[in-house]
Amino acid sequence: MSIDHQLDDRQEKERRVRVTEHEAQANLAAMLQLCATGKLRCSEKTRRPSAAAVAAIGEVLDGGDFYEHEAIAAFAWPLLLQAGGLATLASGRLTLTPRGRTALAKPAHETIVALWQRWLKNTLLDEFNRIEEIKGQRAANVLTAVRSRRELVGQALTARTTGQWITVDDLFAQMRRAGQDPVITRSERALWKLYLEDPQYGILGYDGHHDWSLLQGRYTLAVLFEYAAVLGLIDIDYIPPAGARTDYQNNWGGDYLEQLSRYDGLLALRLNPLGAYATHQAATYTPSPKPQPATPLGRLTVLPNHDIAALDGLAPADAVLLDAFADKTGDRVWSLTRRSLLRAADAGRDLTELRRYLESASRYPLPQTVTTLLEDTARRLGQVRDTGPVHLIECADPAVAALLAGDRHLRTFATRLGERHIAVPADRLAAFRKTVLAQGYPLAQVR
Numbered sequence: 001m002s003i004d005h006q007l008d009d010r011q012e013k014e015r016r017v018r019v020t021e022h023e024a025q026a027n028l029a030a031m032l033q034l035c036a037t038g039k040l041r042c043s044e045k046t047r048r049p050s051a052a053a054v055a056a057i058g059e060v061l062d063g064g065d066f067y068e069h070e071a072i073a074a075f076a077w078p079l080l081l082q083a084g085g086l087a088t089l090a091s092g093r094l095t096l097t098p099r100g101r102t103a104l105a106k107p108a109h110e111t112i113v114a115l116w117q118r119w120l121k122n123t124l125l126d127e128f129n130r131i132e133e134i135k136g137q138r139a140a141n142v143l144t145a146v147r148s149r150r151e152l153v154g155q156a157l158t159a160r161t162t163g164q165w166i167t168v169d170d171l172f173a174q175m176r177r178a179g180q181d182p183v184i185t186r187s188e189r190a191l192w193k194l195y196l197e198d199p200q201y202g203i204l205g206y207d208g209h210h211d212w213s214l215l216q217g218r219y220t221l222a223v224l225f226e227y228a229a230v231l232g233l234i235d236i237d238y239i240p241p242a243g244a245r246t247d248y249q250n251n252w253g254g255d256y257l258e259q260l261s262r263y264d265g266l267l268a269l270r271l272n273p274l275g276a277y278a279t280h281q282a283a284t285y286t287p288s289p290k291p292q293p294a295t296p297l298g299r300l301t302v303l304p305n306h307d308i309a310a311l312d313g314l315a316p317a318d319a320v321l322l323d324a325f326a327d328k329t330g331d332r333v334w335s336l337t338r339r340s341l342l343r344a345a346d347a348g349r350d351l352t353e354l355r356r357y358l359e360s361a362s363r364y365p366l367p368q369t370v371t372t373l374l375e376d377t378a379r380r381l382g383q384v385r386d387t388g389p390v391h392l393i394e395c396a397d398p399a400v401a402a403l404l405a406g407d408r409h410l411r412t413f414a415t416r417l418g419e420r421h422i423a424v425p426a427d428r429l430a431a432f433r434k435t436v437l438a439q440g441y442p443l444a445q446v447r
Contacts, residue, residue, distance in 0.1 A: 011239045015267075021274045022290045023062040024232025025108035028115075029317035030060040031077045032096065032104050035087045036349065037324055040094040042078055047089060047124060049078040060316035066225075067240065070262040075130075076230045083122040084115040104353065109285045112231050113278045119227055120154045123147055127222040128184060131261040134204070134218075139193045141186055149182035153223040156180045157233070158279040160271040165237070167268045168224075172217050184215040197253020204251065213247050214260070221263035233275030237268040302358055304367040306336040318361070325354045336370065341377040351378050391429050393422040393443070400441065409435050 007015065034040060034057065041050040049057070057074040058065050065073045078094060081087035086100035096104075103111045126146040129137060137143060156175045160166065166174075175181070185191050192205035204210040211217075228234050241264040248254040259265075277285040298318060301309040308322060310332045325344045326334035345351060355374050358366055395401035398419040405416035414432060415423045424432045433443045 007239065011244070015237070015239045017235065017237050018063075018066065018229070019235045019272070019288075019291070020229050020232040021235070021272045021288055022232070024112060024230065024274070026062040026315055026317060027060075027073065027077065027230075028108045028111060029104075030062070030315070030320060031057070031081060032086065032100060033317045033320035033324070034060060035081060035094045035096050035100065036104075037320065038093050038095055038347065040078060041092050042082075042089055042094055044089060044092055047079065047082055049075060053078065053094075060320060062316060066229075066238065067262070070241070072226050072262065073230045076226045079125055080115050080119060080227070080231065083124045084111075084118045086111070086115075101350075109274055109277065109287070112233075112274065116228070116231050116233060116278045119231075120151055121147060127226065128219045130222050130226065131218050131263075133196060133257055133260050134215075135195050135197075136193045136199065142190045142193050144183055144186055149184070149219060150223055152180045152182045153220050154279075156220070157224070157228060157271065157275065158281065160275075160279075162271045162273065162276040162281060165268050165270045168217075168221065168266055169213075171269070172213060172220065175216075175220070176212065181212075182216050182219050184219060195253075196248065196251050197256070202252035202254075209251050211247060213245075218261050218263065221266050222261065224269060225263040225266050228275070229269070231274075231278070233272065233278050234269040235272050236266060239265040239267060241265040298361055299363050300358065300361045301364070302362045302366055302370055304369045306370060306373060308334040308336065308358070310334075318357070321354070321357060324349055325351075336373060338373065338377055341374070342380070345377070345381055351381070387425075389426040390423045391426060391432075392417070393424055393432070395420045395422065404436060404439070404441070407435060407439070 040053040040056065042048060042053065043050070054071045054074045057077055058071070061073055065071060078087070081094070081100065082089070084099075085097055086103055087094045088097050089095075123146055126143065127150070128134075128143060128146070152175075156171065156178070159174070159178065185194065188205070191210055192203050194204040194210075195202040196204075204214070224234060225236065225238075229236050241262050242258040244259065244264040244267075248257065248260045254260075271279070271281075273282065273286055273288050276282040298315055299310075299312055301311065303309065307329070308326060310318075310322075313332065314322070322328075322334045324347070325341060326336045327340050329335045341351060341354075344354075351374060355366075355371075358370070393404075393414075395404065401416060401420050401422060404410055405414060405422055410432060413425060413428045417423050436443055
């Protein structure tokens, strides 16, 4: 693999190759567990993650985000989960959908394939909006439809040979030859609404100021870096974005910018086995060898006093899971209590998920004291149930209440409470109203 432009000593020193296939699958598990906590906030309007959510996600990403001060993976994951139907917003917080809860127990690679296919078709976000240095995007009738653009980038990825590195500039050239042109603006006139620094002087409509790499190329980098790489479909060779590309510096105001986008540092990429499976080049997924950490992670010691010790450390997803069900009492120690288990159950977590994890990760069979605690807590679940909202009907005297509660139509769903009250499910109120009216008792509204 050769890079088309010469790297200086600083860039060569900071250059990294990121093999994403296995870390993406670990990150998916961590993200699902994090969403299950209900702690990730997103904007109700844009559905983008808050700064606090980005920070929380960055702490659990396997290997961290690509850059320390540029959110790429931490920004992308909440959007991918929403677009894929695995998470939804409830009062500004991400919560798992039934599909998301199912994904907790499914092979990660199957879920990732579905996420990529759904991302290609969604309109939740235009990745070009993430190139904030190009102004004027919000003007009317400027940008083309995002779905058609994104599908062209997907086609370019599908055309790649598995395991073969290609520089991004060579990829741009191949896309142009293949007619895979993700045109950004609706017309030549729309180009005059885009600018870098000044809407009078820095307009991209001038000849030579809107080269392919500046618009279509930057959009392609955004899709590949922030979504294909985050999902683990491509391995990437990259450097910090500042000073990585200079194709914008002749534009008015461009010489003051260190970078045009956070994606400028992407140098080269290769389709990996997960990417080959996601793009349907391979009928089955055959993973590449998984790098082995210097210290194996994930083995637990579950003690009779209900403590759980992870002396060798845990994967982020496993740590988030234990945080949901147990109280953390030390750097690598958690304690199970009835209160912590009930708290998790009240938040919608399934105790079966915890038990399955402990049985698979524990070095030894679970102590009887722990299984007893889990079983006793499970027996308490469902003994008090929320059956939904009801209307409380008040009768003038016990005789009327007895008459109505004894009606053969009403007694199938109406419940007498005390001497003068009847509980009616909200979805049966209309039927109750019709029946009591027929008996000569119109239902009055409390004012």
